[in-house]
Amino acid sequence: MSREGVPLKLDFEPLKCVACGLCETVCSLNRDSVLTSMGSSIILHVDDKADYFGLVLKTTGDGLVLARPEGPGAPQQPGSGGPGAKPILLREPCDLCGGAPKCAMVCPTGCIKVVD
């Protein structure tokens, strides 16, 4: 997907995430015209007791993009059940909402951004 010929992608600042869940909901709304989190290409991974949360985006070109609070280079903690959980593998990849990603528009903190 592109905007005036420039390829677009989503970029994340995970520490800005507040786990509001709106990105999941608007993704499903755009795809299926209903409010739910079940059809989204982006999922919020939450381990609420540990206050650990981040985002997982299923893309066409880059596979699963993980937005983890500890940063992209940190190893996954064993047994954490962390980002990359199974359900997203069964979902449709992000189509960038046809060039105007709604998750970026609805994100209240700027955690999700569109970059060229």
Added chain:
Amino acid sequence: MEMMNGRIVALDLSSGEVTETQLEEDIVLADPSCVMRTDAIWKEHGEDSVVLGTGLLTGSLVPGACAGVMAGETGIMPIMGNFAVEMKLSGFDFIALTGKAPGPGYVWARDGIIEFVRSDAVRTLDSWERTDRVRDDQGDRRIQVLSAGPWGDSGNPCAQLVNCYWGGEDKAGLASRLASKNVLAVAVRGMGELSVVDPEAHFASCIELRSKVVSKLGEPKGLASYFGPAGRDDLAALVHRHVACFGCPHPCRTFAKVAEDPKQMALSHKEPGYLHYDVPGLRKAFEVGLDARSATEVSMMCARMGAEPVAVLERASSGGRELTPAIVRELLATPWDMEPLPAGRFAGGFAIDRALAMGLCPRLWAKAGFDTSAIMPCVESAVGRGVPL
């Protein structure tokens, strides 16, 4: 019906029988208050019942559309976080619990199914362990659980329901009401969907409304945005992250870590601290002289036991003794020693106002100002017409 399932379900805990009643769209839209409807359903099913309700806008894109309510003989409480959204997406707008289960266990609602799951083991667990157990048993970490801890089980009027792991909503003594029915937890998971009349218009109108709301609120500072003392230095030093309820642009929940470095971002300690949003509880902790670390530790202990912290701290600090977490721990081990608080003690912990009636966060909208003309385009795009707000 847009934004609703159109279903009221009653679960007779004595027999396990489930009865459904259709919720007529015209009736809902003419009088959309979920607070009033929950109260009416409670009266219909008798004073012994406990009723959970969701609002017309719960789960919508309207800012702060996270709220639900629970009503019982001792009062009514808001339900925040993600519970009400998950409940609505489980297929039920209102859940009435009647009778008494033959033994301890938990109510489990998902995919349009509701049942009582017998579990003697749950009674031996504190509220945190109950949430963990239900999630493990049902195999989903996003199940939302309202649970009574040992204090609720004992029938203590100073008990509180805990929302997953955190306390702050139940200032109505409903933990003991549920436990008296052998319901030690209520668990919900929503994999359903809610339709809206015009998805594009709903999205656009809610984005516009969000901009107006945010412009009135200033920089988000977690709980300190709503309760100044939450910004004091000793608590600020413990802050890990701020956490929103569903759909909130101005989160009021602040996680304080006491068991590891607050700057630790990777998942390491499984129980590192506490999510503060209980303003009366934190205010009381500071009033009795606890520092932020001790206040956080006490909040964790009270939540695990299902004990309401204001009542606990009042009792623990009586006689003017210097309060420590150890004293509170000792008190929490003897819930039967607590005297009932005067009737009405828990009333008014949260404003039961127009925002909550629609399924919106009363705290957010009290600060932003409940502007019906600004909200109405979001309502119309969702349900197809205006409603009395």
